[in-house]
Amino acid sequence: MKEVSKLLDYRPEIKVVDATLRDGGLVNNFYFSDEFVKNLYNANLRAGVDYMEFGYKADREMFDESKFGPCKFCDDEYIRSVVGENNTDLKIAVMADVGRCNYKNDIHNRDESPVDLIRVATYLHTIPTAVDMIEDAKKKGYETSCNIMAISNAQESSITAALDILGKSPVDVIYIVDSFGALYPEQIARMADLFCEFADKYGKRVGIHAHNNQQLAFANTIEAVGDGVDWLDATYSSMGRGAGNCAMELLLGFLKNPKYNVYPAIQFIEKHMTKLRESGVVWGYDLQYMMTGLLNHHPNPAIQFTNAKRNDYAEFYKEIIVQD
């Protein structure tokens, strides 16, 4: 049983990462207004959030610029138009997906960029490319993290092998990513134990990125905090693909470090997130996401179900269990 003191106290090493523009952008093709992005930046500053992820460094050869908002590509100029020289304690992050980012060309040296942290997202079978991207970003002067996606259907032996490779790489933070929203807190505890073992050995930090398919994104995140995980992803109003993520407002309410403040998060949600929902942008817990989470499936069929405005949940359940 964890100590009471841990709930009343805090670890100064904990970092909160706002992933609203990046994971949230997946549900509105990154069409955020300038006002939204500027207000989000200010909310993060006032709330004491440590990192703000602006979006993806997506390859323009693969993605048509006319079909996405600027956070899909995260040009330095765009970010600078929001944050200026960013002389603040809030650091800027972008995500680079293995296989979807022309990192050698599109990621410039850190001294020319407002970005501080490159977050490399990879599946287990693309770890060597992820390491190449991490080394490239490190050489350019960035902090780096690596998100190992979809671990809930991976064997522990593969995860262990990946952690050993990443341990030897120059990456700073290794993330547990429950892409399918399939893991229960007991499994998160076990995963955190494994990740922390390698992190301790190689001098890295561990992070968590949770999904809310089974209404466990916040629960899994605070389970991980109790297990020694320091980097915590969250999004305002849980905005994110499918069932969404750990809610920033819940996380800021939970954390006891005096630098965090939930009130600016409440103000931002009142002003912007409610409007976004009313404009027709859809995310969050619903039965179809519960089902894919429960079955440890990728949420894509559930997202298609949502986009088609279907509500024949029982039929959908039958469709996906025959694919099991």
Next chain:
Amino acid sequence: MKEVSKLLDYRPEIKVVDATLRDGGLVNNFYFSDEFVKNLYNANLRAGVDYMEFGYKADREMFDESKFGPCKFCDDEYIRSVVGENNTDLKIAVMADVGRCNYKNDIHNRDESPVDLIRVATYLHTIPTAVDMIEDAKKKGYETSCNIMAISNAQESSITAALDILGKSPVDVIYIVDSFGALYPEQIARMADLFCEFADKYGKRVGIHAHNNQQLAFANTIEAVGDGVDWLDATYSSMGRGAGNCAMELLLGFLKNPKYNVYPAIQFIEKHMTKLRESGVVWGYDLQYMMTGLLNHHPNPAIQFTNAKRNDYAEFYKEIIVQD
């Protein structure tokens, strides 16, 4: 760390209690259609649910019958009109609130009633009356449980004293009730430990009734399962007062006893719960409930905020923190 085998296996002692009509009735004054109630009974039968709570045994001297649906009063005749002789494995429960139930008159002998279980709900300071109600119900032949409400702002010494009194009473099951949705899983673990200590000593079972103010109702319920709590309250689509309860669909998906089946729950939600929401009945996680949960307050101000259709969340936060 809990054992993996516990996640893959099950304890046959676990009982699932459907509280949809009772806790859900608090948001629509118990106006459920006969079709809804009959379909819910059938869904519970098919899903393998162990107990179905029909509502309250409310005192007609205190509550005006014309302002509530029949589940507020749970007359034996009403329940019988739904379940007949109920020759099934699904048992029937009703809740009797201390101070709001004329139990000596309104609860008849079990052999004249379709009800199996009387659930006595009490605050810590009314335990002696709760014990009198338990003894009355036992004498009449019922199974009994006792819900100790609002424990999140009680001192452990008071809870311990109450557990000792209840331990010596004829009650069968003692419930942990997180009325304010304020407890984190680590606190549930500690509470479960305390309740189970007394339950073991006196030969009782322990139950949990969680609220979803911080999106932790399901997480807290499965934490409790891992800690030896056997009786689990849930409601379809989390329907319940304020932020609602542990979702039945999540709980049935999680439990591994082959007698449980999530599919009838999905069918029931598709057919009935969506319609109920569309008809204007409001419940579930929202910022105002997160705030009262976080501050360990009664949800009443948040319910008033909801009923007034307010959306000035930041103003509400300021109102409730000055009451702290």
